[in-house]
Amino acid sequence: MNRSIVIxxxxxxxxxxxxxxxxxxxxxxxxxxxRAQTEERRLNQEWLRLEFEQRNLSKSARINEIARKQLQMQAINPARTQYVTVD
Structure with a gap:
C-alpha cells in the first residue's frame, strides 16, 4: 500500500x-x-507612411518644379525646335 501511495x-x-x-x-x-503584433502594427504604419511619401514624390507638379529649378529645364518653344530631315 505504501509503495502505491509513493508512486x-x-x-x-x-x-x-x-x-x-x-x-x-x-x-x-x-x-x-x-510583441510580434505590436511590431506588425508599427511596420504597417511605416508602410502607409512610405506609400504616402511615394505618392507625393511622384506627383507631376513636383516633377515639373524639380525639372525647372534644379535641372534648369524649360518648356518646349517652337522657335527653338530643330527639325532633322533625311535625304
Whole structure:
C-alpha cells in the first residue's frame, strides 16, 4: 500500500510540474505574440507612411518644379525646335 501511495505521489508531482511548465510556456508564447503584433502594427504604419511619401514624390507638379529649378529645364518653344530631315 505504501509503495502505491509513493508512486501516485510521484506521478502527481510530475503532473503538477508538467502543468507549471506548460503554463510558463503559454505565457512566454503569449508575450512573443503580443510583441510580434505590436511590431506588425508599427511596420504597417511605416508602410502607409512610405506609400504616402511615394505618392507625393511622384506627383507631376513636383516633377515639373524639380525639372525647372534644379535641372534648369524649360518648356518646349517652337522657335527653338530643330527639325532633322533625311535625304
Amino acid at each position: 501516485l505521489m510521484v506521478v502527481l508531482m510530475l503532473c503538477a510540474l508538467s502543468l507549471v511548465a506548460a503554463q510558463q510556456k503559454t505565457r512566454t508564447l503569449y508575450v512573443a505574440l503580443e
